[in-house]
């Protein structure tokens with residue numbers, strides 16, 4: 001019985017990937033984007049949870065986690081990332097698929113025209129989708145409809161579309177061959193259990209030398225010569241060989257995915273896999289702990305550098321300060337700033353210190369004044385508290 005084809009599985013995975021990439025920017029959780037680096041809000045949304053740029057350690061942890069997962073995938077699955085999941089491959093496969101369908105039924109000029117149009121449509125889609133990972137899709141759409149409203153976004157869209165189009169028409173797979181460093185990195189990361197394409201040692205003498213595996217290879221290599229850095233693990237040669245060999249009684253194909261140089265059919269867990277799995281787990285734990293355990297309020301206070309301390313005739317001094325209040329909860333909150341009860345007396349706050357409304361995931365800056373009696377204690381530190389619903393939610397220690 002013929003074995004299921006790799007190509008249909010790869011196309012299904014790629015279709016799901018494209019659908020996820022196109023739809024995810026529109027998915028929201030409790031009104032927040034599911035996943036976005038929102039440049040205008042300087043906020044990274046992770047599963048709907050906003051992480052402001054001032055919580056840089058969380059953004060750093062998320063980035064390190066993504067790198068660790070990527071390296072772990074490479075150690076276990078080798079260049080399967082390149083052949084199945086990399087956007088360069090996915091969109092080139094899509095463009096080639098459309099071109100191939102037309103090539104069979106239409107003359108060359110029509111096919112060429114369709115290839116150019118397909119490349120242009122895919123490039124526009126990629127450009128639009130990329131922008132949606134950095135700003136709300138509605139904002140991207142309205143900016144593209146009205147050039148004068150936001151010429152920068154429109155220009156970025158045009159440049160990305162042009163690059164995408166030229167990539168699909170001129171660069172194509174040569175990028176994987178000649179420019180992408182990932183193949184070299186993957187060679188350095190190879191483990192005794194890394195998944196590879198293999199011309200099976202046990203059956204290689206049955207090869208019919210039909211070269212079907214070579215003809216379908218998008219990278220132009222002959223896998224019968226052994227492991228080659230250019231192989232992207234797409235599996236086309238597996239299908240080609242199976243199609244030829246399955247016509248013979250009892251034959252199933254001479255090429256297959258195998259783990260490690262010993263061509264084992266089961267995953268062998270090597271030292272690099274264990275180390276990267278532990279690192280991934282550690283980073284994931286740190287990220288979850290950091291996000292769930294973080295303070296719901298940010299409170300930063302600093303002197304207004306351009307304002308001098310004023311000495312009043314009644315023996316008091318007045319200093320100008322600025323507070324930044326960040327609301328990381330999902331509801332609008334009302335804050336007040338007060339002097340901590342244990343702080344020395346004869347100090348009062350003037351200006352904007354009560355009923356400071358801050359919207360969810362927003363930061364608000366307010367300026368206020370500290371009035372204190374000039375005395376031997378004038379240089380003593382002052383503790384300010386940020387109060388929400390009668391309770392102190394954050395504090396800051398000031399040195400006048």
Ligand code: SF4
Nearest residue numbers: 217231232234235237
């Ligand atoms: S050798 Fe096979 S798996 Fe590797 S790139 Fe060529 S067709 Fe794809």
Ligand code: SF4
Nearest residue numbers: 207208210211213241
């Ligand atoms: S397709 Fe199979 S039988 Fe034909 S040359 Fe390649 S490995 Fe040999």
